[in-house]
Amino acid sequence: MFRYSHRALHLVWSTSPLLTVVLAVLTLTAGILPAAIAWVGQLIVDGVVAAMAAEQADTTYVLRLLGAEALLVIGVAASQRGISASQSLLRALLGQRVNVMILEKALTLQLAHFEDSEFYDKLTQARREASSRPLSLVNRTFGLVQNAITLSSYAALLYSFSPWAVVILIGAGLPSFFAEAKFSGDAFRLFRWRSPETRMQMYLETVIAREDGVKEVKLFQLGPRLLQRYRDIFNKLFVEDRKLTLRRDGWGFVLGLLSTAAFYGAYVWIVIATISREITLGAMTMYLMLFRQGQSAVSASLTAISGMYEDNLYLSNLYEYLAQEVPNRDGEADRGPEPARGIEFRHVSFAYPGAAEKALDDINLQIRPGQSLALVGENGSGKTTLIKLLTRLYEPTAGEIYLDGLALSDWSVEALRRRVGVIFQDFGRYQFSVGENIGAGDVRYIDDEARWATAAQTGMAAPFIEDMPEGYHTQLGRWFKGGRELSGGQWQKIALSRAFMRSEADILVLDEPTAAMDAASEAAVFDHFRQSSRDKMTILISHRFSTVRAADQIIVMQHGRIVERGDHNELLAMGGQYAHLFELQAKGYQ
Ligand SMILES: Nc1ncnc2c1ncn2[C@@H]1O[C@H](COP(=O)(O)OP(=O)(O)OP(=O)(O)O)[C@@H](O)[C@H]1O
Numbered sequence: 001m002f003r004y005s006h007r008a009l010h011l012v013w014s015t016s017p018l019l020t021v022v023l024a025v026l027t028l029t030a031g032i033l034p035a036a037i038a039w040v041g042q043l044i045v046d047g048v049v050a051a052m053a054a055e056q057a058d059t060t061y062v063l064r065l066l067g068a069e070a071l072l073v074i075g076v077a078a079s080q081r082g083i084s085a086s087q088s089l090l091r092a093l094l095g096q097r098v099n100v101m102i103l104e105k106a107l108t109l110q111l112a113h114f115e116d117s118e119f120y121d122k123l124t125q126a127r128r129e130a131s132s133r134p135l136s137l138v139n140r141t142f143g144l145v146q147n148a149i150t151l152s153s154y155a156a157l158l159y160s161f162s163p164w165a166v167v168i169l170i171g172a173g174l175p176s177f178f179a180e181a182k183f184s185g186d187a188f189r190l191f192r193w194r195s196p197e198t199r200m201q202m203y204l205e206t207v208i209a210r211e212d213g214v215k216e217v218k219l220f221q222l223g224p225r226l227l228q229r230y231r232d233i234f235n236k237l238f239v240e241d242r243k244l245t246l247r248r249d250g251w252g253f254v255l256g257l258l259s260t261a262a263f264y265g266a267y268v269w270i271v272i273a274t275i276s277r278e279i280t281l282g283a284m285t286m287y288l289m290l291f292r293q294g295q296s297a298v299s300a301s302l303t304a305i306s307g308m309y310e311d312n313l314y315l316s317n318l319y320e321y322l323a324q325e326v327p328n329r330d331g332e333a334d335r336g337p338e339p340a341r342g343i344e345f346r347h348v349s350f351a352y353p354g355a356a357e358k359a360l361d362d363i364n365l366q367i368r369p370g371q372s373l374a375l376v377g378e379n380g381s382g383k384t385t386l387i388k389l390l391t392r393l394y395e396p397t398a399g400e401i402y403l404d405g406l407a408l409s410d411w412s413v414e415a416l417r418r419r420v421g422v423i424f425q426d427f428g429r430y431q432f433s434v435g436e437n438i439g440a441g442d443v444r445y446i447d448d449e450a451r452w453a454t455a456a457q458t459g460m461a462a463p464f465i466e467d468m469p470e471g472y473h474t475q476l477g478r479w480f481k482g483g484r485e486l487s488g489g490q491w492q493k494i495a496l497s498r499a500f501m502r503s504e505a506d507i508l509v510l511d512e513p514t515a516a517m518d519a520a521s522e523a524a525v526f527d528h529f530r531q532s533s534r535d536k537m538t539i540l541i542s543h544r545f546s547t548v549r550a551a552d553q554i555i556v557m558q559h560g561r562i563v564e565r566g567d568h569n570e571l572l573a574m575g576g577q578y579a580h581l582f583e584l585q586a587k588g589y590q
Helices: 005-015 018-051 057-110 113-116 117-129 131-159 162-173 174-193 195-209 212-218 222-276 281-322 385-388 413-419 436-441 449-458 462-469 488-500 517-533 570-573 576-590
Strands: 343-350 360-367 370-377 398-404 421-423 508-510 537-541 554-556 561-564
Touching: 005 018, 005 057, 005 131, 005 281, 018 057, 018 113, 018 131, 018 195, 018 281, 057 117, 057 131, 113 117, 117 174, 117 195, 117 281, 131 281, 162 212, 174 195, 174 222, 174 281, 195 212, 195 222, 212 222, 212 537, 222 281, 360 385, 360 449, 360 517, 360 554, 360 561, 370 385, 385 449, 385 508, 413 421, 421 488, 436 449, 436 488, 449 462, 449 488, 449 517, 488 508, 488 517, 554 570, 554 576, 561 570, 561 576, 570 576
Parallel strands: 370 537, 370 554, 421 508, 508 537
Antiparallel strands: 343 360, 343 398, 554 561
């Protein structure tokens, strides 16, 4: 139950020591004051009784006591306000802190983690719940301490009446506690187990209510169907929720009856003791108050404990996520022994995690500095996968990739990534300004306007950017005010310019870079591309033979294997698949 308490406390403490101390002090104050109030209450009643019995009533004593009680009540109110204020402030700070921790961890993860649905569940759960749980745990811990102090002071006062009264006070709450603990565990298991459904709901929300999904949802009239699916998930989950809620509250009521019975038993006992003059009227008032408030303190402590149990369960999720091991296969090297060897794949095979078939099978190839390689092949033949391995988004399952004569795993990822400029088919369309969209290609120069312009020239984006009223400072996308949407080809030009931001990169990888561009732009892009990549290694993936044919080396892939290789003329002469596809395309233009 307390497994993560100290970590949560540490987290809260390191977020704001001042607020934590304030919270702790106020909690203690709020814990002690109620007993003091009860005690003064007893003095007041006894004072009144004595004054009534006396011949000459002395009211000042009682009035002073009343004043003291009023001050104590103000003290309680002030400390409770203070507690709630410091809790709100801590909540905001902690929420931010935990979210940043979650995102920082996300930055260290590998692509494969995000594609693993179980892990993704953990991430989603952590994001949904974890930011509020550490504070809640600390609040409950403090609340428990506060109630424990109140209770011990009550117990000390009650003890003088009878030790059994103390036993009744504490014992009556225990059954509710065990029930609560059990039900919190059930609630957590439900939460954890149904995470895929909740994720599906979130996904449906995105598809139905976000700009990029809306077009198809409308045209294909998917709306009602998706909404129905959304409702069905809710209904299914609600049935379970209802069952748990009813059971939880039903048992809560029945067990609560037990404590009420115990309370009234004690009530009878105290009243009889007063009538038989064993205790004074003031003492009776105090004991009754102690019992009544003691009961709520007991049930508050027990709820706090079962809440702590629940918080711990949720936090286990966060800490499991944060503790996810990220294998560090990072080397140190920033240069290789034989730069003339360029890129080499030696017997490289790869299967995606959980996939039965290999996406790449025994790939051997070499690209020397200044050479260009084009990859062609049907959809799903493994072209993009090959690029993902080269850029170390994944590690080969067998074989090794070398750069400058040094295995990729010995390279520092930083150095490697600096040398590679890449544009993927599914490049990012950031809802930032045009300039940042291009600058993102090299974070060191993300704000460097001169570099944006040069990259945009090479990527053919400059002409349309310069036509926009705010030029490079135009906000892109529709999510933010004043944002401008681009056409598919324009986005692609932006992405291409982004790849060209890496002016020092000597490996350029373009995965379908011009699929959405008009013919003139495409021709111009490749003109620029050839000029700017003379002594670089370039890898181009394209289904258009007009762009592929100029490459020094063309590789035809099928089912993850290389089936043909050579330059354009050699491959045509071979009369294989390349020649066949080329003729098909050429025929289309005749
Ligand atoms: N993230 C992934 N997880 C699991 N399997 C994947 C993943 N990405 C691709 N695959 C599978 O790996 C195989 C190769 O995919 P890849 O994306 O490399 O093909 P491609 O040749 O680039 O295709 P295209 O011409 O359509 O872009 C395909 O069978 C695909 O289903």
